[in-house]
Amino acid sequence: MTSFDKIERAATASREAVTTPGNHFAHELSETIKLALPMALTQLGQIAMMTTDLAFIGRLGNEAVAAAALAGTVYFVSFTFGMGLVSAVAPLAAQAFGARDPLLVRRSLRTGLWAALLISAPIMMFPLFGEQILLALGQAPAAAHLAQRYLFGLVWGVTPALWFLALRGFMGAVNRPEPALWITLAAIPANALLAYLLIYGEWGLPRLELLGAGLATAIVNFGTLLAGLWFATRRRPFREYHVLGHIWRIDRSLMRELFVIGAPISVAFLMEYGLFSAAALLMGLISTTALAAHQVALQITAILFMVPFGISMAATVRVGHAVGRNDASAVKRAGLVATGLGIALVAALTLAVIVSRFAIARLFFGTAESAEGATELTSTLLLVGATFFVADGVQSIVAGSLRGMNDTRVPLLFAAIGYWLIGFPTACWLGFRTEFGAVGVWIGLSCGTAVNAALLIWRFRLLANRLRSP
Template sequence: MTSTTGTDHAPSALTPPLALELWDTIRLAAPMALTQLSQIAMMSTDLAFIGRLGGDPVAAAALAGTVYFVGSTFGMGLMSAVAPLAAQAFGAADAGLVRRALRVGLWAGLLVALPIMLIALNGETILLALGQAPGVARLAQDYLAGLAWGIAPMLWFMALRSFMGAVNRPEPVLWITLTAIPLNALLVYPLLYGHWGFPQLGLTGAGLATSTVNLATFLAGLWFATFRPPFRDYRVLAQLGRIDWRLMRQLLVIGAPISLSFLLEYGLFSAAAILMGLISTPALAAHQIALQITAILFMVPFGISMAATVRVGHAVGRNDAHGVRRAGLMAMLLGLVLAVLFTLGIVVARFEIVRLFLGAGIVDADATVALAATLLLVGTTFFITDALQSIAVGALRGIKDTRVPLLLAVLGYWLVGFPASYALGFHTPLGAVGIWIGLSAGTTLYAALLVLRFLRLSR
């Protein structure tokens, strides 16, 4: 990547000072990270409520989440591609292309939602084929039967979130998501347990509550995008019925490798859940709780990663090569510092945090708590390198580099991470702990390769 030689586009004239770049990154990343934390708070609320039902429902929620995220991975990747397209258009002051990027994202979300729903509605068959216990698989299907109906609005909301972030206004998505947290709890509680005059729908009720919240958040986001400044200036609903096939192809070229990278990453953790289920139900429950805590930690660097995509995309749009490098490196530094601080806090309070996810009287509760706390201790390196890989890959997406990161994900996750997890989990006395050591090894390699890739392209 090169900058132009004209005065108007020289790096010194275009690139913000270091302190200003850091501030702009924080200002953009903070609401994005808080949005991610709010979304994971809803998932954690579900898990906390489900945990009061016993170990089998917790394990079923873990397996249902595995099927759900693997199935929705392709759509999530396509929605993520809206951000670099819209950010580069915004950096180039092309409002029409910003609008078209959102429009093709909404169409792509619709087109992929139906096959994803079919996967979710056949989750029990998939889990039984993978050797999971029939009772737990049946409970997982109950949960998926409720979750399936919220897939399309979830993808549409992700497209709106990418659009709003690309134009430097991610705050409405944060407000919407913060409002959704109590709404989700108010719906999950009565539908799961059958209180306040509602029927007791169990895990199906919890899934339906989440789907209802997904629809509500999308409608709220669409209202902001249509009627509130500065979004209304983009006229996002103009010619909505018209599919821009050229831009759709570009979205697929960028988004498909992102989807496959997501699939490789989520697939690794899904495979780890399957391996845990083969060890024991308490091991699977401990893994799910530790992974949920990890996901909470991950939301902050993931928000910074989204900000990195936007900041790098803006620099690309204005043809500022120096700004590309600075935006990516500042985001990585910010994420690395925060990841270290959060990891230290989790390690110190790991037992207390794990107990929040299990109710009293659950069989093998003490063993589950001890194992989950051990997994968190083992995962200290994993937390930090996972944060770094997320931000590095976000910076690379800002320059539309998604194919090589996909190949690096194959290497890190599946040629190193999974074989190490399997070998250490089933051919050493480490068991569940060995599986997490393998996850950490694969993620560390992937993060290192991504950072080197960004340094090379932005040099």
């Protein structure tokens, strides 16, 4: 028996275990949780590293924190293009795995690695010229200069970060997302130690401050990549795919498909990110207190979002497996189970946030009388955000299910409609033409996100109903 025969047997093992129709949903739920849990924890690990960096930078002063925020904006906008493209590895590899085609699994990863390398050069141009970009946008010269110091360190980690994302997509597609979690958990203390040493110049190293923070992140990105490659080439079941075999070959047809799938994902991510950036600008026009409350509420949203985002990644894989084996009923079931699981978990987390909203606000602003206004507004935004949290989770999961079917262009149109045709105008009108103010901006965000979620659900049902099992 060849190694590829073993892979094909592994590809069908999970569904052969389901012997009766009554077990289908329970089995699907179990498989989705097995995939989603390590994926969500990996994302939370990424947030933990970012939070550690921010805590160290905070000791350098408010100017350093502001500069890091500006640098993060420039970096994220550019990195998102590559992130969207590389995320297409997961559905392509998952469909190949479901179709019992290990050669196509390897080709999907190889194409993702090449795409990441090719897109890295233009992506790196934005951070390398970050100071000029920020000055053109009207930022203060001192802040722009400090931000550039941070970007000079961050930029060297672009390529390894994208390659690691491709490896994560491959690992998840073959039902083994755990190594990415183990690597991320090991990276958290490593990143904290490196950041501390390079920012403050301990153990005889030079004090590099923001440059050191960026370099620490870049070095950790290289480390996670090397660890990911070790798992992919040395450990079962990954090594059976010989992922680096014929690595020099560029698969032009699959590269075009990856760009067709991945480019709309990138633009959709930017649309969502752009909406929240625009909302921050609106809050700044209302008051400083409104902006501060918005940032805290948004940080809580980002943490909560990691749960449905992990389920979204699992939905992409599960739907991709079903598409690969042309199992229409399994496609519907995978999407339904993932969405139901996401709604249940996000609703429970949202309830916890509502109950503890005042404590959350005081955690950020303290109990001083001068912070009472910001605390009150933050708790109100968290209460209003209850509907937004659930809608945002649903849209993320259903979008992941659609990615498993290679459907990304229509969801991009829906993002434009939901976020910018409905969400942003509603936020502007309620924020400035009514008495709602900052609360109205969040109502607008909720409305736009809910519309996007509803359109995505309609799209998934439409496409799933068109499928026919053999």
